[in-house]
Amino acid sequence: MRIFALALLLLLAPQALAHKPSDSYLQLTPTAHGFAGEWRIALRDLEPAIGLDRDGDRKITWGELRSRHAEIASYAISRLAIISRDSPCDVHTGPQLVDDLSDGAYTVLPLVVTCERNVAPWSIDYSLLFDIDATHRGLIALHGAGAPQTFVLSPQNTHATLSVDGPSPGRQFITMAREGIWHIWIGLDHLLFLLALLLPAGLRSRDESTGWAPMLKDVVTLVTAFTVAHSITLSLAALKIVSLPPRLIETTIALSIVVAGLRLRYAITRPATWIAFSFGLIHGFGFANVLADMQLPSGSLALSLFAFNIGVELGQCAIVLLTLPMIRYARRHVFYERTFMPAAALLIATIGLAWSVERVVG
Amino acid sequence: MTYSNNNSAIPGRPLLAALVLLCSALASAQAAPYLPRSDAVVLATVPAGVRTAALRPKDLQSATTQAAADVESARITGDPRYLGYAQSALGPWWAAKDAPLPVVLIRAQIHQHNHLFEMALVDLDRALALDPRNAQARLTRAAIYQVQGNYSAAATDCRGLALLVEPLVTIDCMSRVSSLRGEASEAYRKLVLLRNRADGMEPRQRKEIELTLADISKRLGNDEAARQHYGIALSATPPDAYTLLTFADFLLERRAYSEVTALFGRYPEYADLLLRATLAARAMRVPNAGALAQQLREQYAAHQRRGDFVPTRDYARFLLDIEGKAAAALDAALVNWRSQREPADAIIVVRAAIAAGRTAAAAPVATFIRENGLEDVRLAALLAQLHVPPHVPSEHSAQPGLVHTAGHREQVSPEPAA
Structure with missing residues (x-):
C-alpha cells in the first residue's frame, strides 16, 4: 500500500516552484589590509544547518538568533577561506544584524578580512551549505572603483579569483x-x-x-x-x-x-x-x-x-x-x-x- | 486585458501607481541591515517538518529514504531547497550512470520538480528497463508526458498501470489525459462514478481525484462543481503548494479577489501565492499592491542573479499583468511552451500574444489545441479573439450538453480584470 501512496503523489505534475533556491550574498570591498564585507545568510538555511528554533515553536526570534551568534559566526567562517597569494587571510565577524530580503530574513555578518601580506592575487574558497544543499549558491560581489565584479559559486565551482587592479x-x-x-x-x-x-x-x-x-x-x-x-x-x-x-x-x-x-x-x-x-x-x-x-x-x-x-x-x-x-x-x-x-x-x-x-x- | 489598459482609462491613476511604485522602490532600496527592537521579534517561520539532520547518509537505504522525504517536503512546501537537500542526500549516487533503481526514481522526480523533463524521462526509461512493472516510474512518466502535451504516450503509460495498481489510480490517470483530448465530459463522468463507489479512500488519494475533477470542471466552465471539488481537496489533507496555487488561480479567474488575499494571509509562507495575491491586490486597488509587486520583482531579480533562472508561465504572467511588458511576456511564455503544454501554459501564450499585438506568435498553440481537441472555456474565448475558430466538440463527447458553447464565453475571465 505504501508504494501506491507514494506513487499517487506523482500523478500531479508539480508546478514550477516560485521559490528561489538558497543563496548567500557576500559583499567585499578592498581595504588597506584586506577587505571589509557583509555576508548575508538566510535564516531559513541556518535552520537545517545548525538549528535556530530552540523552543520548537516554528518561529525564529531575534532572541534565538542573537544567542547563537558565536555558533553562526564560526559555522560560516569555517566555510569561507580568503587567500592572498597562497597565505590565508584572517576573517573576523562583527556583531550580527538582520536584513529582510525579498525571500525572507537574513542574518548579516559584518566581516573584517586581514591579510598578513595583502598582495594579489586574492582568491576565495566557498563551501557554505554545499554539504547539505546541492543547489545552494554563493553570490559574491567585489566592490571596487568601477562596477562590482560578481561570482556565482556552486558545489561544482567553489573557487573565485578576485582581480582588484580593475583600471587600465x-x-x-x-x-x-x-x-x-x-x-x-x-x-x-x-x-x-x-x-x-x-x-x-x-x-x-x-x-x-x-x-x-x-x-x-x-x-x-x-x-x-x-x-x-x-x-x-x-x-x-x-x-x-x-x-x-x-x-x-x-x-x-x-x-x-x-x-x-x-x-x-x-x-x-x-x-x-x-x-x-x-x-x-x-x-x-x-x-x-x-x-x-x-x-x-x-x-x-x-x-x-x-x-x-x-x-x-x-x-x-x-x-x-x-x-x-x-x-x-x-x-x-x-x-x-x-x-x-x-x-x-x-x-x-x-x-x-x-x-x-x-x-x-x- | 492588461492593467495598464485599465489604469489609463482613469487619468491620474498611472501617476499614482508610479508614485506608489517609486516609493516602494525607494523603501526597498533603503532596506538595510538593522538591529531588531527586542528579542521577541519574530524574524522567520520554519516550515513544518523542516529537516535538521545535516549529515550526509552513508548507506543507500538511508540515503534514498532521506531523499524521498525531502522530495515530499518540496512538494508540500513548494520550497526548492528540499530538492537541493535530496540531491545532496543521494551523494555519490546522484551522478552515477548505473545508479540502482530507487536512486534513479528519486532522481527522476527531482528533475521533474526542476522542470528538467528530458532528463527525468531518461531516468524513467531506465527505471522501466530495470523493472517494467514499476508502477511509480510509469505513473511519473505519464505525468510528464501529459505536461509535455504528449497525450498518446501518456495514455499508453496510464493503460500500462491497469494491472499494477488499484483501479482508481488508473482511472484517475486516464481521466486526466483523455479530458485533455476532447473527452472531458466523459472522463469527468467516469471518474465521479468510480469515486462514488470507492470507500475508505486514503486522504491523499481523495485529494488527487478531487483536483482532477476540479480541473476538468473548470475547463468545462462548471465553476460551481469546481469550487466543490476544490473544497473537498483542501479539506482532505493539510495544504500543499500545488493545491493552494491551483485553487488561488481558480479564485482569480472567478474574480474572488478577497478570497485570494485571505488565502495568502493564511499561508504567507507559500511563495507561489505571492503572484496571485499581487494580482488580487491590484484588481482591488489595495494600497499594498505596489509593495507586493515590488517584492515579487525583487524575488525574480534575485533568482536571475543566480544564473540558472528559466522563464515559467508564472514569470510570463508577472511580466504581462504586473509589469505590463507584453512582448517580454510573450517571449517568456513561448520559451515555457517549448517544454510545458498544460492549458495554463497555452493561456498565457495567447494572452501575451494578443496584448503584444503578435497574434501570429500564438498560432502553434492554437494548432496544438485544435489538433488535440483540448476543451477549455478560457482558451476558447481567447482563441476567438485570435480569429481562430474555437474547438467544436467532437463526436467523442458523450454528453455534448456539458461541453462549453459560445454562450459560456461572457462568463469567462481569463485573468482578473480590474
Whole structure:
C-alpha cells in the first residue's frame, strides 16, 4: 500500500516552484589590509544547518538568533577561506544584524578580512551549505572603483579569483601621479623643507644683470639633489628592500625641517645641496609610507611607484614655479634678506621643532 | 486585458501607481541591515517538518529514504531547497550512470520538480528497463508526458498501470489525459462514478481525484462543481503548494479577489501565492499592491542573479499583468511552451500574444489545441479573439450538453480584470 501512496503523489505534475533556491550574498570591498564585507545568510538555511528554533515553536526570534551568534559566526567562517597569494587571510565577524530580503530574513555578518601580506592575487574558497544543499549558491560581489565584479559559486565551482587592479594601466598611472601631486601639496612638512631650501636661492650674486641664471642653477641643483635622494629611498621602501619604523621616519622629517630652518638662519648664502640630498633620503621613506597605505596591486607596483614619483616631481615643480618669481621680486629689497628670511627661518625651525616633539611624544 | 489598459482609462491613476511604485522602490532600496527592537521579534517561520539532520547518509537505504522525504517536503512546501537537500542526500549516487533503481526514481522526480523533463524521462526509461512493472516510474512518466502535451504516450503509460495498481489510480490517470483530448465530459463522468463507489479512500488519494475533477470542471466552465471539488481537496489533507496555487488561480479567474488575499494571509509562507495575491491586490486597488509587486520583482531579480533562472508561465504572467511588458511576456511564455503544454501554459501564450499585438506568435498553440481537441472555456474565448475558430466538440463527447458553447464565453475571465 505504501508504494501506491507514494506513487499517487506523482500523478500531479508539480508546478514550477516560485521559490528561489538558497543563496548567500557576500559583499567585499578592498581595504588597506584586506577587505571589509557583509555576508548575508538566510535564516531559513541556518535552520537545517545548525538549528535556530530552540523552543520548537516554528518561529525564529531575534532572541534565538542573537544567542547563537558565536555558533553562526564560526559555522560560516569555517566555510569561507580568503587567500592572498597562497597565505590565508584572517576573517573576523562583527556583531550580527538582520536584513529582510525579498525571500525572507537574513542574518548579516559584518566581516573584517586581514591579510598578513595583502598582495594579489586574492582568491576565495566557498563551501557554505554545499554539504547539505546541492543547489545552494554563493553570490559574491567585489566592490571596487568601477562596477562590482560578481561570482556565482556552486558545489561544482567553489573557487573565485578576485582581480582588484580593475583600471587600465594608463588610468592607474594618472591616478597614481595625481596622488603624488596631491601628497606633496598637502604634505606641509615636505613643502616647508623645500621652501627653506629655496628661499636663499641665487642670493650669492647681487648683480642684477646676471638675471635668472644663478638662481635657476641653485634651484635646479637643490631640486635634483632632493629628487634623486627621495626617489632612491621611495623605491627601496616600496619594493620592501629597506624598511624603517614610521615614527622614526616622521620624526626625522620634522627634524630635517628644523635643520633646514636653522641653516637658512645662519648660513644663507650657499645652497644647501648636501642637506637637500641627505634629508631627501628620509623624505623618500615618508612618501613610501603614503604609498603603502594605498591598496596597490603588486603586479603593477613598479608602474605605480614611477607614476607616484612623477606626481611628486610635478608637484614640486609647481611649487618652484610659483615661488621663484616671488623670491626674485622680493630679494631686490633689503627687507627680504635682512628681516623676512631670518624671521621665516625661525618660524620654519620652530614649526619643525614642534612637530619633532609631537612625533617623538605622540 | 492588461492593467495598464485599465489604469489609463482613469487619468491620474498611472501617476499614482508610479508614485506608489517609486516609493516602494525607494523603501526597498533603503532596506538595510538593522538591529531588531527586542528579542521577541519574530524574524522567520520554519516550515513544518523542516529537516535538521545535516549529515550526509552513508548507506543507500538511508540515503534514498532521506531523499524521498525531502522530495515530499518540496512538494508540500513548494520550497526548492528540499530538492537541493535530496540531491545532496543521494551523494555519490546522484551522478552515477548505473545508479540502482530507487536512486534513479528519486532522481527522476527531482528533475521533474526542476522542470528538467528530458532528463527525468531518461531516468524513467531506465527505471522501466530495470523493472517494467514499476508502477511509480510509469505513473511519473505519464505525468510528464501529459505536461509535455504528449497525450498518446501518456495514455499508453496510464493503460500500462491497469494491472499494477488499484483501479482508481488508473482511472484517475486516464481521466486526466483523455479530458485533455476532447473527452472531458466523459472522463469527468467516469471518474465521479468510480469515486462514488470507492470507500475508505486514503486522504491523499481523495485529494488527487478531487483536483482532477476540479480541473476538468473548470475547463468545462462548471465553476460551481469546481469550487466543490476544490473544497473537498483542501479539506482532505493539510495544504500543499500545488493545491493552494491551483485553487488561488481558480479564485482569480472567478474574480474572488478577497478570497485570494485571505488565502495568502493564511499561508504567507507559500511563495507561489505571492503572484496571485499581487494580482488580487491590484484588481482591488489595495494600497499594498505596489509593495507586493515590488517584492515579487525583487524575488525574480534575485533568482536571475543566480544564473540558472528559466522563464515559467508564472514569470510570463508577472511580466504581462504586473509589469505590463507584453512582448517580454510573450517571449517568456513561448520559451515555457517549448517544454510545458498544460492549458495554463497555452493561456498565457495567447494572452501575451494578443496584448503584444503578435497574434501570429500564438498560432502553434492554437494548432496544438485544435489538433488535440483540448476543451477549455478560457482558451476558447481567447482563441476567438485570435480569429481562430474555437474547438467544436467532437463526436467523442458523450454528453455534448456539458461541453462549453459560445454562450459560456461572457462568463469567462481569463485573468482578473480590474
